[in-house]
Amino acid sequence: xxxxxxxxxGLALLAWSRRGRRNAFDRAAVAxxxxxxxxxxxxxxxxxxxxxxxxxxxxGADLTDVRALADAGREEAVAYSAxxxxxxxxxxxxxxxxxxxxxxACLGLGLEVALAASWRVADPAARLGLPEMRHxxxxxxxxxxxxxxxxxxxxxxxxxxxxxVLSAAEALAMDLVEELSPPGGALAAARARARAxxxxxxxxxxxxxxxxxxxxxxxxxxxxxxxxxxxxxxRRPEVASRIxxxxxxxxxxxxxxxxxxxxxxxxxxxxxEARQG
Numbered sequence: 001x002x003x004x005x006x007x008x009x010g011l012a013l014l015a016w017s018r019r020g021r022r023n024a025f026d027r028a029a030v031a032x033x034x035x036x037x038x039x040x041x042x043x044x045x046x047x048x049x050x051x052x053x054x055x056x057x058x059x060g061a062d063l064t065d066v067r068a069l070a071d072a073g074r075e076e077a078v079a080y081s082a083x084x085x086x087x088x089x090x091x092x093x094x095x096x097x098x099x100x101x102x103x104x105a106c107l108g109l110g111l112e113v114a115l116a117a118s119w120r121v122a123d124p125a126a127r128l129g130l131p132e133m134r135h136x137x138x139x140x141x142x143x144x145x146x147x148x149x150x151x152x153x154x155x156x157x158x159x160x161x162x163x164x165v166l167s168a169a170e171a172l173a174m175d176l177v178e179e180l181s182p183p184g185g186a187l188a189a190a191r192a193r194a195r196a197x198x199x200x201x202x203x204x205x206x207x208x209x210x211x212x213x214x215x216x217x218x219x220x221x222x223x224x225x226x227x228x229x230x231x232x233x234x235r236r237p238e239v240a241s242r243i244x245x246x247x248x249x250x251x252x253x254x255x256x257x258x259x260x261x262x263x264x265x266x267x268x269x270x271x272x273e274a275r276q277g
Contacts, residue, residue: 012047015053016029022058025058048194057101057104097119111128122180
């Protein structure tokens with residue numbers, strides 16, 4: 001995955017691109033993004049915009065990485081969950097407002113990253129969800145907690161258990177995103193929102209810090225439980241079987257003859273990827 005950091009009219013833009021995989025996050029991408037966020041936190045800009053280039057925010061964690069954990073030791077599985085939790089924590093603990101520009105697929109780990117931002121702007125055609133249950137897993141980067149903060153405990157439980165994938169309009173109606181952009185305008189709208197959120201200066205930064213401080217020790221215990229539970233689940237034989245079946249299906253789709261007309265990118269191998277409906 002290509003990770004790019006740019007400065008635009010006083011704002012920082014952290015963008016990523018992984019062609020043919022709909023911006024699925026592999027382990028190297030998780031490490032690169034976490035390091036870039038640490039560098040930004042050391043010398044923070046007025047505000048930060050997160051954006052997946054190429055039409056998708058991110059279709060989720062790279063499923064090949066997750067499948068490898070099924071054959072690894074428990075410590076490695078815990079370490080993987082700790083790494084993706086560190087990425088979302090780095091987003092959330094940026095000492096400036098962070099705005100996610102959501103286009104296309106924003107699924108699995110992709111949505112967990114967006115949930116950690118201060119504000120989410122979605123294109124009307126975006127799809128958002130945490131569909132890990134389809135593989136016998138659950139979100140492992142803090143999504144079990146942050147989704148409940150956004151939409152409420154009952155609604156969060158239903159969305160995760162049903163592996164629901166929402167339209168942008170549905171996400172807006174339940175406060176999963178704060179605003180919809182004009183079609184094709186998510187990045188421009190996110191830039192405008194970032195400038196607006198940065199305008200109060202220190203007050204906005206202090207407010208975000210106070211909100212995080214109110215969580216207490218229970219939040220850390222819940223994150224630990226999320227890591228431990230994920231490590232137990234990902235090594236179960238039925239999870240490996242589900243992932244293997246998914247990978248086989250995706251490879252067949254990749255090898256199938258393509259129609260002479262029409263668009264569409266190559267298939268991704270992402271944990272969050274799921275058909276809507």
